[in-house]
Amino acid sequence: MEASKLISFFEEDLCIFHLRSRKKISALTEIVHHLALQKRISDERFILDMLKNRENLGSTGLGNGVAFPHGRSLAIKELTVLFARSAAGVDFEALDGKPTHVFFLILAPSDKGSETYLAILSELIGLIQKPAKLKALNETVDFPSLVGIFEGKDD
Amino acid sequence: MKDEHRLLIALQDLDIMIKEVKDKATSKELEDLGFKLTGLSVLQEARTKLASAVPKTLLNRYEKLAEHYTVAILPVSGSRCLGCFVKLPTSFFSSASRVELQTCENCGRLLYIP
Numbered sequence: 704m705e706a707s708k709l710i711s712f713f714e715e716d717l718c719i720f721h722l723r724s725r726k727k728i729s730a731l732t733e734i735v736h737h738l739a740l741q742k743r744i745s746d747e748r749f750i751l752d753m754l755k756n757r758e759n760l761g762s763t764g765l766g767n768g769v770a771f772p773h774g775r776s777l778a779i780k781e782l783t784v785l786f787a788r789s790a791a792g793v794d795f796e797a798l799d800g801k802p803t804h805v806f807f808l809i810l811a812p813s814d815k816g817s818e819t820y821l822a823i824l825s826e827l828i829g830l831i832q833k834p835a836k837l838k839a840l841n842e843t844v845d846f847p848s849l850v851g852i853f854e855g856k857d858d
Numbered sequence: 859m860k861d862e863h864r865l866l867i868a869l870q871d872l873d874i875m876i877k878e879v880k881d882k883a884t885s886k887e888l889e890d891l892g893f894k895l896t897g898l899s900v901l902q903e904a905r906t907k908l909a910s911a912v913p914k915t916l917l918n919r920y921e922k923l924a925e926h927y928t929v930a931i932l933p934v935s936g937s938r939c940l941g942c943f944v945k946l947p948t949s950f951f952s953s954a955s956r957v958e959l960q961t962c963e964n965c966g967r968l969l970y971i972p
Contacts, residue, residue, distance in 0.1 A: 745933065745972040748864075753871045760879060760901055761894040775878075776871045777933055778972075798894065813874055813929050814940050817884050828891050 709826050710853035712784040715846040716741050722789040722806070727758065730793045731772060734785060734808055749778035750810065764797030768841060769831050773809040773820055782819055783810045786849060788840070805831075805840045863959055863970055865912045866920055870931050872905050873924065916959075923967060931959070931968040941967040 719737055724730040731754050739747045753776045757763060764770040770793075785808040792802025807827050811820040830853075831837045839852045878884045879898050888895060909917055923930035932940045939946060942965035950960055951971070960969045 749867060749871060752868055753875070756872055756875055756901060756904060759904070760875070760897040763893065765892045774871075775874050777867050777929075777931070778871075780935065798892075813870065814932065817878050817881075821884070821887055825887075825891060 709823070709830070710850050712782070712823060713786055713846075713849065713853075717743070717783065717785040718846055718849060719785070719787040720844050722787045722793065724789075725791060725793055727793065727795045728755065730787075730789070730795065730806070731755070731758075734772070734787055734806065737787075738783070738785060738810075743783050744776075744778050744810075745780070746778040750776055753778075754808075758796075762796045762798060764795035764803050765828070766797050766799035766801065767831065767837060768792070768797075768801060768804040769837070770795050770797065770803045770806050771809065771824055771827065772806065773811075773824060775811045775813045775815070775817065775820070777813045779810045779812050781812060782815070782823075784808065784823065785810075788843060805837075859970065859972075860957065862913050862916055865908060866916060866931055866959075866968070867970070869905070869908050869912060869920070870929065872901065872908060874928065876901050876905060877928065920968065927965075927967060929967070931970065933972040934969050939965060939967060939969060941965050 719734065722730060722733060724733045732751060735747050735751045738744045744750050753774045754772050757772065757774045763772045787806040789804050792804050795803035797803050809820045809823055836852055843849045843852060879895055885895055920930050927941065929941060934946065937946050938944065939962040941962060944962065944964040956971050962969055
């Protein structure tokens with residue numbers, strides 16, 4: 704999947720450029736509430752419970768300031784990707800113990816296989832391996848600049 | 859929606875997650891991406907607790923269906939069962955159907971109107 708194709712999964716309405724929460728559960732709650740406000744989920748509680756369970760399996764905060772909360776739920780109709788950024792950082796219990804600044808949330812419907820979100824996860828994780836892209840993600844404050852990161856040249 | 863139905867939906871979400879972790883190909887893919895999947899026992903404990911709160915008859919129905927289907931309970935979308943995609947009868951959408959869990963006459967999955 705090309706980076707420019709990857710951006711097609713993102714929508715301006717599903718970006719939070721100034722996440723307020725500083726702790727893991729409150730950050731997930733804020734993100735899920737945003738999805739509900741945008742009418743992308745049928746029930747906040749189901750999604751939040753699923754994401755909490757996923758974190759209990761092992762933190763999705765992979766380190767380098769980036770987390771990838773993800774999973775499948777009956778409460779979501781179609782593959783949904785949300786971007787969130789916190790300038791101050793969130794204590795997301797990341798694998799390297801450092802604050803998390805960038806979040807990519809990926810939700811897939813239960814009736815679809817895990818491959819629907821694994822491919823996107825894989826591409827996003829590949830993207831953040833590039834230092835310039837990671838730096839830009841940490842600094843992005845609007846949708847056009849986020850699109851530019853995906854469409855711009857590699858390092 | 860009744861509380862017991864909400865519990866069953868939460869149980870289905872959890873079962874899908876547990877199944878993914880137990881699937882060697884999926885778990886390997888996640889681990890290769892850098893995720894540490896160390897908390898399976900925590901999920902299984904949560905599953906036991908959740909299942910114990912579901913009324914036994916309903917749980918038994920769900921467990922039997924789960925032996926055959928990855929997703930045993932589904933929301934209705936449009937007028938079709940999302941499991942087998944068969945069109946549901948008009949009677950399915952009566953006011954009572956909106957409260958009670960229904961069964962797809964074709965595949966037997968449990969259905970609810972979100």
